[in-house]
Structure formats: structure tokens, C-alpha cells
Amino acid sequence: MHIAKVYEPGKIPVSFETFPPKGEMPVEEARGLMAGLAPLNPAFVSVTYSAGGAGNSERTVDVAKMGQDEFGLTCMAHLTCMGATKESVAREFERMREAGIENVLALRGDKVPGRDADVFHYAKDLIPLAREAGFCVGAAAYPEGHVDCLDFDASIRHLKEKQDAGAEFFVTQLFFENDVALRFLDAARSAGITVPITFGIMPFMSKAQLTRMIFMCGASLPSPIIKLLNHYEDDEESLRQAGIEYACNQFVELGREGVDGLHVYTMNRADIASAVMEALRGAGIV
Numbered sequence: 493m494h495i496a497k498v499y500e501p502g503k504i505p506v507s508f509e510t511f512p513p514k515g516e517m518p519v520e521e522a523r524g525l526m527a528g529l530a531p532l533n534p535a536f537v538s539v540t541y542s543a544g545g546a547g548n549s550e551r552t553v554d555v556a557k558m559g560q561d562e563f564g565l566t567c568m569a570h571l572t573c574m575g576a577t578k579e580s581v582a583r584e585f586e587r588m589r590e591a592g593i594e595n596v597l598a599l600r601g602d603k604v605p606g607r608d609a610d611v612f613h614y615a616k617d618l619i620p621l622a623r624e625a626g627f628c629v630g631a632a633a634y635p636e637g638h639v640d641c642l643d644f645d646a647s648i649r650h651l652k653e654k655q656d657a658g659a660e661f662f663v664t665q666l667f668f669e670n671d672v673a674l675r676f677l678d679a680a681r682s683a684g685i686t687v688p689i690t691f692g693i694m695p696f697m698s699k700a701q702l703t704r705m706i707f708m709c710g711a712s713l714p715s716p717i718i719k720l721l722n723h724y725e726d727d728e729e730s731l732r733q734a735g736i737e738y739a740c741n742q743f744v745e746l747g748r749e750g751v752d753g754l755h756v757y758t759m760n761r762a763d764i765a766s767a768v769m770e771a772l773r774g775a776g777i778v
């Protein structure tokens with residue numbers, strides 16, 4: 493099923509992000525996760541792509557195929573183009589097609605030292621190829637602007653270019669303040685971005701994970717989270733619970749705002765996805 497079709501007026505589709513396990517048998521290891529996610533009836537499950545190194549892309553496609561074939565999920569394969577060639581991208585598309593995958597999140601990926609971007613400079617260079625190859629294509633959006641882009645207005649212009657290149661929906665980077673997301677939504681709509689924007693949220697699990705995330709993606713850290721980190725400094729489990737609760741509240745609030753979609757960065761934990769679904773059900777959003 494093409495993911496663009498899950499976004500309907502009056503409905504808030506909830507989707508989950510997963511990553512291929514790093515072990516020797518990623519499909520086998522991911523099976524338990526998919527078994528935990530499937531009963532929650534997500535609109536789709538996305539599987540991230542790790543650029544660089546043999547076998548990585550296979551992992552993404554294999555895990556997505558298993559989710560579809562064995563659990564009846566609609567899966568989306570992420571694909572980055574930094575350092576890729578037209579031929580390598582065509583091979584990826586062929587593998588996806590053979591696996592029955594219809595949805596691609598087209599990304600530039602992070603810059604790889606020593607790998608030049610001679611063919612694909614930005615995600616917008618990959619998007620039209622994915623559309624021509626017959627995929628339903630999503631792309632990434634950044635409520636606080638991309639970490640490498642100092643000018644928020646330019647970030648919005650770059651997003652519009654991805655829509656113009658053929659992106660049919662956007663999935664956002666994580667953020668910890670809903671006001672930021674809603675201001676971004678206004679800016680995107682004012683700039684002529686009309687495709688669905690689904691908001692991605694990741695619960696914080698520890699101070700170390702949170703620090704890594706905010707430096708990697710440039711998300712602002714609001715004062716209530718800093719207070720929680722201080723309050724639960726010596727109690728890891730309570731901090732984890734507080735992180736899940738904080739994320740659930742973010743999801744519920746955005747659901748009440750009637751956003752196009754909600755995306756859970758599950759970190760491969762079905763219990764996180766389940767907690768979010770329970771909160772959304774409790775609030776009558778799903």
C-alpha cells in the first residue's frame with residue numbers, strides 16, 4: 493500500500509520507526525520486534541538505512557520484507573544517497589521492488605568523510621528517481637531546521653524543493669517542544685507545503701542518549717526536561733518512565749491539534765510503541 497494514502501482527513505495515522513538489528517541475523521532478531529508492533533496496528537513501519545559497509549542496505553530491505561510478508565505490515569525502507577551512484581541507487585530500487593516494498597523515505601544521509609557527493613548533493617536529487625521507479629516517496633523534515641542549516645527560512649525553502657521534486661509526505665526529526673513543531677507547521681504551510689507532515693517523537697531514555705541526540709540533530713532542550721534529568725539523576729528507571737510519559741504527552745497534545753500523522757521513534761522497543769498507542773487511545777485520538 494502506498495503510504496500517501498494513509499493520510500486522510502479526520503484520521504491521525506500512527507507509524508513506527510525501527511532500525512535493522514546489528515547482529516549477524518538481523519531478520520531473525522527483528523522478528524520479535526515486528527511481532528510486538530503488528531498487534532498495535534500501525535499505519536506503517538519504517539526501517540532505517542545505514543550507509544557505508546557491505547550488507548547494510550540488504551538489512552533494511554530484508555527486515556522491511558519480513559515485516560510485510562510475515563506480519564502484514566506496510567513497511568517503508570529508508571534510503572540515503574550520499575556517495576551513491578545512479579547505478580547503485582537503481583540496484584537498491586530493484587532489490588526493493590523484488591521484495592515487494594512500495595514506499596521509500598528518500599534521504600541525503602549524513603556527509604561521509606572521504607565520500608564525495610558528485611552525483612547526489614541533496615535528497616531532492618534522489619526523490620524524482622524514486623518516483624520514476626514507481627515508489628511512493630517520503631522525505632525528512634526538520635521542525636527546528638536541519639542541524640547544518642543556520643537559516644530557518646532556508647530550511648523551509650529546501651523542504652519545499654523536496655515537495656517540488658516529488659516528495660508525497662514528510663516525516664519530521666524529533667523535537668521536545670510542541671510549540672516549535674506547530675510554528676514549523678505554520679511556516680511550512682505558508683511556504684506552500686501542502687503534503688502531509690507526520691511528526692516524529694523519540695522518548696528520552698537517559699542523559700547520555702539525550703545529549704547525543706540533541707547534538708546530532710540540534711533539537712532544543714526545554715526546561716521541564718532539564719528538571720526531570722536533575723530530579724531523576726540517581727534513578728535510571730524512573731527517568732526512563734518519565735521520558736516515555738513526556739513523549740506520550742507530546743503525542744496526545746499534537747493529536748488534539750489534529751496534525752496529519754504521528755511517528756514513534758521506537759528504538760526497537762515494542763513497549764514504547766505500545767505505551768504511546770495506549771495514551772493515544774485513552775485520549776480518544778486513535
Ligand code: FAD
Pocket residue numbers: 539540541542543570571572597598599600601602603613614615616631632633638639640641646647650653654663664665666692
Ligand atoms: P537534505 O534534504 O538534502 O538536506 C541536507 C542539508 O542540505 C540540509 O542542511 C538542507 O537545509 C541543505 N540543503 C537542501 N537543499 C539545499 C539547497 N538547494 N541548497 C543548499 N542547501 C540545501 N540518516 C540515515 O543515515 N539513515 C536513515 O535511515 C535516516 N532516517 C531519517 C529519518 C528521518 C525522519 C529524519 C528526519 C532523518 C533521518 N536520517 C537518516 C538523517 C538524515 O540522513 C540527515 O539528517 C541528513 O544530514 C540530511 O538528510 P536529508 O534527506 O534531510 O537531506
